[in-house]
Amino acid sequence: MAEKVLxxxxxxxxxxxxxxxxxxxxxxSVAAGDVLCEVETDKASMDYESTQEGTLLKIIRGEGQTxxxxxxxxxxxxxxxxxxxxxxxxxxxxxxxEADGAEADGAKAEASRGGAETEAAAExxxxxxxxxxxxxxxxxxxxxxxxxxxxxxGSAPPPPAADGExxxxxxxxxxxxxxxxxxxxxxxxxGPGGRIVKDDIENYTPAAGAExxxxxxxxxxxxxxxxxxxxxxxxxxxxxxxxxIAKRLAESKFSAPHFYLTxxxxxxxxxxxxxxxxxxxxxxxxxxxxxxxxxxxxxKRHPVVNSTWKGDSVLQHGSVDIGLxxxxxxxxxxxxxxxxGAKGIAEIDAxxxxxxxxxxxxxxxxxDYTGATFTISNLGAFGIEEFTAIINPPGSAILxxxxxxxxxxxxxxxxxxxxxxxxxxxxxxxxxxxxxAGAKFLNDLKQMMEQPYRVLF
Amino acid sequence: xxxxxYDLVVIGAGxxxxxxxxxxxxxGLKAAVVEKDKPGGVCLNIGCxxxxxxxxxxxxxxxxxxxxxxxxxxxxKGFEYKKVQxxxxxxxxxxxxxxxxxxxxxxxxxxxGDARVNGKHEVTxxxxxxxxxxxxxxxxGSQPRELPGFEFDEERVLSSTGILMMTELPKxxxxxxxxxxxxxFAHVMNAFGVEVTVVEMLDSVxxxxxxxxxxxxxxxxxxxxxxxxxxxxASALERGDKELKLTIEHGGxxxxxxxxxxxxxxGRAPNGAGLGLEELGVAVEKGFIEVGDYYRTxxxxxYAVGDVIATPLLAHWAMKEAEIAVxxxxxxxxxxxxxxxxxxxxxxxxxxxxxxxxxxxxxxxxGLKFEKAVFPYRGAGKSxxxxxxxxxxxxxxxxxxxxxxxxxxxxxxxxELVHELLLAKKGELLPEDIATMVHAHPTxxxxxxxxxxxxxxxxxxx
Numbered sequence: 054m055a056e057k058v059l060x061x062x063x064x065x066x067x068x069x070x071x072x073x074x075x076x077x078x079x080x081x082s083v084a085a086g087d088v089l090c091e092v093e094t095d096k097a098s099m100d101y102e103s104t105q106e107g108t109l110l111k112i113i114r115g116e117g118q119t120x121x122x123x124x125x126x127x128x129x130x131x132x133x134x135x136x137x138x139x140x141x142x143x144x145x146x147x148x149x150x151e152a153d154g155a156e157a158d159g160a161k162a163e164a165s166r167g168g169a170e171t172e173a174a175a176e177x178x179x180x181x182x183x184x185x186x187x188x189x190x191x192x193x194x195x196x197x198x199x200x201x202x203x204x205x206x207g208s209a210p211p212p213p214a215a216d217g218e219x220x221x222x223x224x225x226x227x228x229x230x231x232x233x234x235x236x237x238x239x240x241x242x243x244g245p246g247g248r249i250v251k252d253d254i255e256n257y258t259p260a261a262g263a264e265x266x267x268x269x270x271x272x273x274x275x276x277x278x279x280x281x282x283x284x285x286x287x288x289x290x291x292x293x294x295x296x297x298i299a300k301r302l303a304e305s306k307f308s309a310p311h312f313y314l315t316x317x318x319x320x321x322x323x324x325x326x327x328x329x330x331x332x333x334x335x336x337x338x339x340x341x342x343x344x345x346x347x348x349x350x351x352x353k354r355h356p357v358v359n360s361t362w363k364g365d366s367v368l369q370h371g372s373v374d375i376g377l378x379x380x381x382x383x384x385x386x387x388x389x390x391x392x393x394g395a396k397g398i399a400e401i402d403a404x405x406x407x408x409x410x411x412x413x414x415x416x417x418x419x420x421d422y423t424g425a426t427f428t429i430s431n432l433g434a435f436g437i438e439e440f441t442a443i444i445n446p447p448g449s450a451i452l453x454x455x456x457x458x459x460x461x462x463x464x465x466x467x468x469x470x471x472x473x474x475x476x477x478x479x480x481x482x483x484x485x486x487x488x489x490a491g492a493k494f495l496n497d498l499k500q501m502m503e504q505p506y507r508v509l510f
Numbered sequence: 511x512x513x514x515x516y517d518l519v520v521i522g523a524g525x526x527x528x529x530x531x532x533x534x535x536x537x538g539l540k541a542a543v544v545e546k547d548k549p550g551g552v553c554l555n556i557g558c559x560x561x562x563x564x565x566x567x568x569x570x571x572x573x574x575x576x577x578x579x580x581x582x583x584x585x586x587k588g589f590e591y592k593k594v595q596x597x598x599x600x601x602x603x604x605x606x607x608x609x610x611x612x613x614x615x616x617x618x619x620x621x622x623g624d625a626r627v628n629g630k631h632e633v634t635x636x637x638x639x640x641x642x643x644x645x646x647x648x649x650x651g652s653q654p655r656e657l658p659g660f661e662f663d664e665e666r667v668l669s670s671t672g673i674l675m676m677t678e679l680p681k682x683x684x685x686x687x688x689x690x691x692x693x694x695f696a697h698v699m700n701a702f703g704v705e706v707t708v709v710e711m712l713d714s715v716x717x718x719x720x721x722x723x724x725x726x727x728x729x730x731x732x733x734x735x736x737x738x739x740x741x742x743x744a745s746a747l748e749r750g751d752k753e754l755k756l757t758i759e760h761g762g763x764x765x766x767x768x769x770x771x772x773x774x775x776x777g778r779a780p781n782g783a784g785l786g787l788e789e790l791g792v793a794v795e796k797g798f799i800e801v802g803d804y805y806r807t808x809x810x811x812x813y814a815v816g817d818v819i820a821t822p823l824l825a826h827w828a829m830k831e832a833e834i835a836v837x838x839x840x841x842x843x844x845x846x847x848x849x850x851x852x853x854x855x856x857x858x859x860x861x862x863x864x865x866x867x868x869x870x871x872x873x874x875x876x877g878l879k880f881e882k883a884v885f886p887y888r889g890a891g892k893s894x895x896x897x898x899x900x901x902x903x904x905x906x907x908x909x910x911x912x913x914x915x916x917x918x919x920x921x922x923x924x925x926e927l928v929h930e931l932l933l934a935k936k937g938e939l940l941p942e943d944i945a946t947m948v949h950a951h952p953t954x955x956x957x958x959x960x961x962x963x964x965x966x967x968x969x970x971x972x
Contacts, residue, residue, distance in 0.1 A: 223938030225913050232911065251913070251938055 055130025055139055056105055058089065060120040062238055063101065065419055066297060067094040071119040072126065076100075077109045083129055090126070095293030096386075096422075097415040105129045110136050113143045222249035229254040236419060259420060294384040302443050309362070309449070309482040313441045314491050318499045320457045320473045323347075326505050334399055341377055342402035344429055344454060347501050349373045349393035350508050352427060355494040359426045361447040362484045368447075376425025376445060377405065381412040387445060388412050389425045433457060439476035449482040450491070452498075516542050516643040518839060519633045521625040521785070524551020525825040526649035526816030528609050530832030535616035537840040542643075543618060544625035544635055549609040552651055552817075553825040555602050556671045561694055563598035564674075565858050568701035572860075576897075591702060592677035627786040630811045645811050645839045648785060648799060649832065652778040652817035657686065660747050660774050666754055667747070667772045670695070679704055680770035684756055686744050688715035690857045692775040693727070697859040700736050707737040707767060709744055709758055716857060720869040722884070723920035726900055727859055747772070782818045795820075803846035804838035805831050813839070827853050851916065854932055856925040861901050864928030866935070867916025870906060879909045883941070883964035885957050887921045889971040892952035898922035903961035905931065905941065912940045912965065923954055930958050941965035 060070055070092040077089055088100045089109070107129045114126040125143035128136050220237050222230070226249045230237050233254065240257050242249035291299070323343055331337045352359045352373050361368040373394040376387035388408035390401055411417045428445040431454040442453040460474040477498075481491040501507045518534045520527045523545035534541040548555050571594075574584050613620050623635035627648070633641045654669035656662060664672035670691050683699050685692045688710035700706045708715065708731075715731075715738055716724045731738060742760035756767045780797035792807040793800040799807060799814040806813050813835040816828030830848045837844055857863040867873075873880050887893040887901035901921015907914050917931035934944055944962035949955045956971075963969045 224940045224943055225911065225938035228911055228940060 055110060055128055055134050055136045056107075057125045057139060057143060058103070058105060058109075058127040058129055060092070060114075060122050060124050060126050061101070062122045063092055063099045064094045064096045065236055065238070067096070067122065067293070069119055069121040069293070070094045072114050072116050073098055074116050075112060079109055079112055080132075081109050083107060083109050093293070095297045096419070097417060103129070108132045110134065111140055111143075113140070220249070221247055223251065225251050226254050235259075292384065294386075298384055301446070305444050305446050309444050309446070310484060311441075311444060311480050312483055312488065312491070313478055313480055314488075314495050315439060315476060315478045316495050316499050317460075318475045318477060318502050319462075320475045320502070322505055323502050324457075324473065330398065334402075336399075336403070336406075338398050338402035339405070340433075341429070341431055342398050342405055344431065344452070345375050345377065345390060345393055345401050345405070346396075346398045347498060347508070348375060348427065348429060348452060349396075350501060351494055351498040353394050354497055355490065357486055357490050358450050358481075358494050360449050360485050361426070362449060362482060367485055370426040372426070374424060374426045376422070376428040376448070377408075378428065378430035378442075378445075379409055379412045381415065386412050386417060386422055387425055387428060388417060388422050428452070429454065433475070439478055441478050442480050444480050444482055449485040450494075451480045453478040453480065514631060514642045514644050516540050516619075516641060518542070518645045518647060518836070519544065519625075519641050519643040520647045520649060521627070521633065522551060522649035522651055522816070522818075523549040523609065523613075523620070524649060524651050524816065524828065525553045526651070526828030526832040527551065527647070528613060529829040530647050530649060530815065530836045531618045532612060532616050533833050533836045534840070535618055537836065537842075539836070539840060541618045542621055542641060543613060544621045544623055544633065544641075546622070546624045548606050549613065549620065550602075550606040552653075554605045554609065556674055558825055559605055560598035560602045560674050561670075561691075561698075562858060563601040564594065564698045565694065567594040567597060568698045569860070572701050591679045594702070595675075595677050598674065625785075627790065627812065630790060630809055645813065647832065647835055647839075648782070648787070648812065648814040648818060649816045649828065650781040650785065650818050651828075652780045652797075652823055654774070655777040655779040657744075657774050657776055660686065660744065660772065662774065663749075666749065666770070667774065670773070670775055673771075673773050676771075681705060682753075682769040683707070683771050683773060684709060684744075684754075684767060684769040685773045685775060687775040687777070688712075688738065688740070689718070689775060689777070690716065690855070692773065693731075693857060693859050695773055695775065696731065696736055700731075700734055701860075705735075707739065707769070709742050710738070710740045711743050713741050715740060716863065718869075719855075719857065719863055719865060720904065720916075720918040721871060722904060723863050723865065723902070723918045726861060726902065726920045727857075727863065730861060730900060731859075778817060778823050780818045780820075780823075782814070787812070805835040805847075806838070821848075822850075822853060822855065824853070824855060852932070852936055854928055856928075858925065861898070861921045862924040863918070863920045864925040865916070865918040866928065866932050867906065867914075869916070869918070870904075873906055873915060878906075878915060880906045880915050881909050881965070882906050883961050885961035885964050885969060885972065887954065887957050889960055889969070890952065890954055890957040891971075892954050892956065893922065895952060896922070901957075903927070903931075903957045905961045905965055907941055907965050912942070913938070914941065919958070921954070921957075927954060927958055930955060 062068070063070065073091040073093050075090040077083055077087070083089065083103050083106060085104055085106050087103050089103045090101050091098055092101050108131060109127060110130050111128040113128065114120045120126050128139050128143065130136060221242060222237050223244065227237065229251060230240070235254060235257055237249060240249050240253050243253050244250035327338065327340065327343060356369050359370050359373055361370065372392045374389050374391050375393045376389045378385055378387050388411070390404055393401060408421060411421065425445055425448050427448050428451040430442045430451060432440060433454055433456040437455055439455040440453050442451045444451050455476040457473050457475040459471050461469055462472045462474065464470045479491055479495045517539035518541040520531045520541060520543045523543045527543055528549065531541045531543045553559060578584060610620060621635055623639070626634050627646060628634045628640070631642055631644060633643065633646060635641065654662070654671060660667060662669045662672060668676065673695055679702055682705045684707045685696055686709050688708045692708060693716055696706045696708050714721065714724055715728055728738065739758060739760050742758050744756050745759050746757040748755040753768045753770060754772050756769065756772065758765045758767055782794045782797045782799040787799060787807070788794050790809050792809055792812060798820040799818050801807055801814050801819050804813070805815050805819065815831035815835050817823040821827055821831065827848065834844065834848065851867040854864060854866040868876060870882060883905045885903045888899035893899045893901065898921065901924065904918040905914065906916040914931065914935040917928055917935070919928045930944065941962040944959055945966045947959065949959045960969045960971055964972065
């Protein structure tokens with residue numbers, strides 16, 4: 054009996070995906086767990102592993118084509134089986150879907166190869182770079198605590214025609230997954246008809262789900278402007294990642310009343326400390342690791358900065374989970390370092406390097422980039438002197454770091470001296486953080502950076 | 511089949527045996543059942559079924575009192591208890607024949623005789639006929655446990671079998687043991703006008719049921735004039751010419767009680783010994799056959815299910831165990847055992863109890879993080895309309911996840927109502943799923959919905 058292969062939601066916020074490439078050809082045999090194709094989601098390119106077995110009889114969506122979650126991308130059955138009806142049904146679906154998404158689809162053939170470059174070209178590239186806009190990603194802001202998006206299929210409703218693609222899970226399993234922040238899409242069901250039951254959640258280990266991540270796709274972001282610049286207006290399709298960035302930042306900016314505090318920091322001591330540490334560390338620690346460490350120490354003394362607005366309550370997080378805005382070529386992403394308050398600089402730096410590498414390889418898993426309780430965006434490397442960033446929910450504050458540059462400063466003796474100064478700007482959600490609280494935090498942070506021994510206080 | 515006569519030989523045609531054999535046939539195994547008595551075992555012949563027939567007749571009889579309240583004058587003169595008893599036998603015989611029919615329909619060979627396990631793949635019947643088989647399933651059940659000093663004579667000192675065969679009502683009946691069997695007979699005999707005293711060693715009647723549910727029954731029994739002595743023990747029996755004289759130790763005193771018949775219902779003894787299993791290396795402890803996963807014994811080809819293993823001695827447990835065992839023989843790897851909390855228990859007194867999972871007391875002892883929701887029957891309009899407002903639905907659920915832990919229903923039709931809760935538990939539904947499902951009005955099931963709503967904090971009729 055031939056079965057439809059449906060586009061499934063490979064990330065919590067995905068509602069459509071485009072086929073980057075098929076790993077199987079028509080006529081190839083398929084075992085459960087085999088990679089069928091590579092799909093570009095709103096977050097990353099991911100392998101689509103088959104849950105079905107048989108022979109790939111027909112590819113309905115070819116490379117570069119897009120399918121909504123629940124739409125048919127291929128047909129698996131037994132060699133020689135008559136699948137005319139299934140193919141007709143699937144193709145008429147595909148036609149209908151293309152009709153309403155004509156614009157997106159038309160552009161897709163190009164986007165599958167060129168899309169990433171288009172954006173990369175328009176934006177600065179490089180590790181540790183953010184784009185001013187704090188971060189968008191987080192995608193499912195509640196993914197760690199609430200996982201509402203994943204527990205409720207309603208967040209990305211598959212078309213009714215897509216029978217069977219609703220996630221089958223018992224209500225208890227859904228609730229447990231929600232309480233534990235487990236994405237049901239990553240859990241294999243062992244109950245009747247593949248239903249996810251309590252035991253599946255209890256026995257779930259994130260590692261098992263993460264294995265689905267892939268090694269390394271082509272490095273995106275080697276952007277060069279085309280030889281001929283368009284002479285007329287051109288509509289550039291929005292990638293899924295760009296769409297999420299747009300949506301999340303607009304939500305943050307429009308719902309959280311932002312205010313901004315700026316201070317100048319004398320960076321000499323930080324640079325001395327870094328040079329000293331790096332003489333001893335096997336791998337040189339980047340400046341961002343220092344920013345994260347100092348921020349974590351200051352947050353420990355001002356926990357209100359590490360909170361989430363919940364409408365009728367403020368959730369003060371026990372763990373300081375700091376996101377760092379990274380330009381991953383195809384758009385901004387914010388990998389998150391967990392529990393920074395308990396880690397040293399070497400550990401933070403090592404983790405950061407791994408995350409950045411994953412980000413640039415499009416290999417971040419949702420748990421890698423969701424749920425930052427505080428965010429840092431550093432555009433110093435791009436020569437930016439100072440800027441304001443948009444808060445990255447569920448956090449309530451984001452720190453925008455500018456370039457360290459030699460500046461003429463009037464010292465205590467009213468002499469003009471040249472110091473390495475850096476401007477940093479804290480964006481705060483006023484619903485959670487008042488001006489004075491934000492100012493105290495920022496001032497403490499400045500003092501620690503100017504006199505690192507204060508971390509010991 | 512590698513030269514065996516059968517894939518499976520089942521010893522015992524009770525609920526475990528015949529269900530296992532039919533399931534085996536469904537899975538394509540060639541099966542035979544050996545039974546030394548009648549098809550259907552204790553359950554059909556001298557247990558669940560005839561006792562439920564008596565309980566039904568008691569209910570019919572009880573309607574007389576309700577009719578009298580409407581002014582109807584009844585003449586009880588022609589009433590004979592032996593007609594009641596005969597009806598129960600008719601029901602038992604019908605169903606026993608039904609089992610025989612089902613076995614035949616499924617091409618299962620029914621062999622009448624006394625079976626003994628003679629080897630890992632060999633069963634002998636009456637010491638003559640030898641059956642070779644790939645697997646053996648022992649489902650030999652249990653029998654009423656005898657109490658030293660109170661041995662059954664089945665004339666005046668009765669087992670559950672004896673009282674089912676009894677054709678005349680005694681004037682006074684004492685029942686030793688207030689488990690389900692004792693309490694059900696107390697209910698029936700009281701309904702037919704017998705003076706009943708129940709004697710229980712433990713501190714409560716129906717000691718394995720939830721205390722809050724039992725309280726409803728104890729209250730009802732008391733108001734119907736049934737004497738219940740708990741924390742009491744019968745220490746001596748004198749079988750006098752005219753009557754039985756019992757000595758009961760109760761509250762630190764010795765008290766004589768005279769009666770015409772005595773029912774000893776202090777439990778059941780498994781029939782696991784003397785089948786030839788010990789010789790093959792299968793452990794048999796006080797008559798219980800020891801089994802592991804899939805109810806398999808230490809000998810790989812031999813399985814045992816039902817009352818003869820140390821799981822609850824209930825027909826539906828035996829049936830489920832047989833299914834699991836046989837499916838395993840057929841190569842299926844399902845759940846290796848029926849989890850305790852998914853096996854319901856039922857007590858057919860008036861009011862009834864239907865329950866599963868730990869009692870509240872037990873849940874506390876286990877240190878479970880639970881909360882409870884209790885909804886009284888009288889909050890469901892139907893219970894008042896049908897004059898059965900006594901009862902409650904009690905739900906134990908996990909404090910954080912709201913996972914259903916246990917259900918205890920006491921009241922009219924409780925043994926049926928409990929299954930909605932049990933289905934919810936098995937399917938991992940939450941109280942809110944029951945709370946938001948529309949239940950027809952008026953029904954007693956509304957009490958189940960309201961209990962679930964109570965768990966969610968919004969009962970309407972409370």
